[in-house]
Amino acid sequence: MNNLIVVEFITLDGVVEDPDGSEATPNGGWAFRHGPEPITGDKFELGSLLDTGVLLLGRTTWELFAKLWPSRTDPYSTKMNNIPKLVASRSLTSTEKWQNSSLIEDDLVTSVRRHKAEQDVIVTGSVSVVQTLAQHDLIDEYRLMVLPTVVGKGLRLFSEDTPPVDLRRTSILEKGAAALTYYTKAE
Numbered sequence: 364m365n366n367l368i369v370v371e372f373i374t375l376d377g378v379v380e381d382p383d384g385s386e387a388t389p390n391g392g393w394a395f396r397h398g399p400e401p402i403t404g405d406k407f408e409l410g411s412l413l414d415t416g417v418l419l420l421g422r423t424t425w426e427l428f429a430k431l432w433p434s435r436t437d438p439y440s441t442k443m444n445n446i447p448k449l450v451a452s453r454s455l456t457s458t459e460k461w462q463n464s465s466l467i468e469d470d471l472v473t474s475v476r477r478h479k480a481e482q483d484v485i486v487t488g489s490v491s492v493v494q495t496l497a498q499h500d501l502i503d504e505y506r507l508m509v510l511p512t513v514v515g516k517g518l519r520l521f522s523e524d525t526p527p528v529d530l531r532r533t534s535i536l537e538k539g540a541a542a543l544t545y546y547t548k549a550e
Contacts, residue, residue, distance in 0.1 A: 365479050365480065365481070365482055365484070366479075366483050366484075366504055367475065367479055367483070367484045367486065367496065367501050367502050367504070368409075368483065368484070368485050368505075368506060369486045369496075369502055369505045369506065370407040370485060370487045370507075370508075371487070371488065371490075371493075371505070371506075371507050371520055372394045372508045373507050373509050373510070373520055374393055374509070374510055374513060374514050375509060375512060375513050376513045376514065376515065377519040377521060378390070378393075378514050378515075378517035378518065378519055379488070379490050379517075379518060379519065379520045380518035380519075381393075382394035382395075382510075385427055388517065390515070390516060390517055393510060393512045393514055394510055396510075396512060397510055397511065397512075404439050405439050406508055407506045409485060412485060413443065413446050414442065414446075415482060415483065416446065416483035416484060416485050417446065417448070417449055417482055417483070418443075418446050418447070418448045418449070418485050418486075419448075419449045419451065419475065419478075419484050419485065419486045419489070419492065420449070420450055420451070420486070420487065420488065420489050420492070421451050421452070421488070421489035421490075421491055421492045422450065422452035422454060423488075424487065424488035424489045425458070425464065425489075427488075428443075429458075429461035430460075432444055433460070433461055444461070444462055445462075445463060446463065448461065448463055448465070449464075449467050449474065449478065449484075450465065450466050451467050451489070451492050452466060452467075471495055471496075472495070472496070472501070475501055476501070479501070490520060493520065494522055494524065494525065497521075497525050497528075498524065498525070498526060502547050504547065505530065505547070506543070507520075507543045509543055528547050530547060
């Protein structure tokens, strides 16, 4: 069974907006206040999923990643560059900036269902994409890196429109932050 896995850096108060400060929001950059340990490498333990799955990104996250990842050559970056990438965007016309990227041509939900039937789908960042998929009960797992910061304002992972769901915690680890994995469906 293939899964849809959401990976997010998140503050203690649920904000996911602008963790690296690249959007220049007033509270942005909160993920880097705790040093590199909580945010570098494969902190979400994706491992072989990066070899067999597909990465799904919204336009904003894809544009940021397309600036950061292509020039990196360490083993984790190589996996990020090689994984097939689906981009949900109504305004992009090209994905040439980052190898193995392609635009979703039909609607998001239909495309995700089709890809999920064939392989695991990993969504990183891309909050509007995550919220749409949550509304359609397509998310199987949340892998959250909760950083010990409260920013008060900003886009939250779970909005008022998020349907209720009971989650089951399966792991906690990490130094300086809490890496939490929650499954949305009972085993």
